[in-house]
Amino acid sequence: MNIKFGTDGWRGVIGREFTFPNLRRVVQAVCDVMIPAGARHVVVGYDNRFLARRFAEESCAVLLGNGLSVLLGERPHTTPAVSCQVVDAGAAFGLVLTASHNAPEFHGLKIKTAAGASADETVTAAVEQQLDQAPVRRLSPAEGIGLGRLEVRSFTHAHHERLGAVADLPRIRAARLHVVVDSMHGTGERIVEKLLSGSSTRVETLRAGRDPLFGGQSPEPIRTRLGPLLQAVPRQGASLGFATDGDGDRVAAVDDAGNFLSPLRLGAVLALHLIRCRQVPGGLAKTFANTLYLDRIAAAEGRTLHTLPIGFKHIAALLEAGELALGGEESGGIGFAGYLPERDGILAGLLLMEAVAMAGKPLSALVKQLTDEFGDYHYDRVDLQDSQGRLQESLHRLAESPPDRLAGLTVQGVDRLDGTKLLFGERGWLLFRRSGTEPVLRIYAEANSTGLLRRLLQEGIELLGAPGPG
Secondary structure: OOOOOEOOEEEEEEOOOEOHHHHHHHHHHHHHHHHHHOOOEEEEEEOOOOOHHHHHHHHHHHHHHOOOEEEEEOOOOOHHHHHHHHHHHOOOEEEEEOOOOOOOOEEEEEEEEOOOOEOOHHHHHHHHHHOOOOOOOOOOHHHHHHOOOEEEEOOHHHHHHHHHHHOOHHHHHOOOOEEEEEOOOOOOOOHHHHHOOOOOOEEEEEOOOOOOOHHHOOOOOOHHHOHHHHHHHHHHOOOEEEEEOOOOOOEEEEOOOOOEEOHHHHHHHHHHHHHHHOOOOOEEEEEOOOOHHHHHHHHHHOOOEEEEOOOHHHHHHHHHOOOEEEEEOOOOOEEEOOOOOOOOHHHHHHHHHHHHHHHOOOHHHHHHHHHHHHOOOEEEEEEEEOOOOOOHHHHHHHHHOOOOEEOOEEOOEEEOOOOEEEEOHHHEEEEEEEOOOOOEEEEEEEEOOHHHHHHHHHHHHHHHOOOOOO
16 A cells, blocks of 8 residues: 655544554654664554554564664653654654544554654655555564563653743643633543642643544644634633643643634734743744735734745744744644744643733733734634545646636736645645645635635635535
8 A cells, every 4th residue: 555644644534544564664664764864762642532552562572673772752742742752751752543623433643753843744755755664573572671672651751841832831720711622522632620720720631531532523723623712711701711632742722712713823822922021032933824914913023924835844843943933824833942843732722821821901902902902803614524535636637727806806917836826825725736635626715704614615615616514
């Protein structure tokens, strides 16, 4: 079977593409790439998905069989926690058994560098090229423990230390906030509760327990999947709420009035907080489907703006180089100066709490400040299921011959950095792109009115000749 890495790792349906034999092939190829580069020590983590621990142990067996020493998480951890442990342990790389926000039937494998970042295309392409070039070598985890080359440990301390080095936990603890966290049955679990226990800030966690079916939906923090959080925040009179995805690296929020904050607005609020309140130096970065807010904030604050292809690894390179105050992607992955070159939904939530505490204003007031100064932009996304690739021809035709007008507006430009993006100046934009992690064609839009947003998305669907969201 042909195995391809997407925007962040390799993913497949459990029992179809993602099987024990295929996993062994991939991990052996990783070894064949990393060991000649000097790798000796590896960290392995896993999420709450079906068979995650078993897949992690099988990965350890191949790593051990290739002579590596392995540190395995004693329980499920967020992907950022694994990244923190990689750096804390001085490991050459890390492997995370996770399919992130994908549907429950998926599993996956992410590769983390020694710096805690997602491996870029040079690494993943080398792994793909190395597949099946050498026989799989194994050593059982029990033998690895006996030889002193496999250690099982919690990664919590490494993660909590780095969270506390960026977010002002004492200020948050003293702020008397009431916060609702929705872990969506993912590895975010009760991390925030434990960090802030015994303080004046009260935290309640929804969907904290492990459920490999994630309540029958994808563990992605988008509006349609956050019903419990949207109801709980206003019902309880909470200061704010936020949700993290299946492996804890993405975020979305709800303000004190019960309004959903897309990652685009959330990232903009955090950018203003870091720049104006914390005076954090550096530019701003956004992936291709992210908001016009960051363009306007960067211009107003004299900061460099980097617009990058979709995939957090592109932002990570700039974070690692120390060039950014904040970098964010449309899907809710946000990275911060002073942390790893890694997105972290828990850290984003803590910094949102910090912003409210430092401003002495409710989150809804911070959002109003944003919209009063930079405009009232609205965002949404439509996912079209396309497992057979039937929409590919329509997508290609659109890329070759985009329309001159759409939704009553003149198309002012077309940007093909990563997909096909129709530009409408200050009114907004519409982007068509295949997902790099699942068999879906996505249509993204941002507009300066909800009516225009709906028209752009509807006419985008019609342009492709698609039946509608799947």
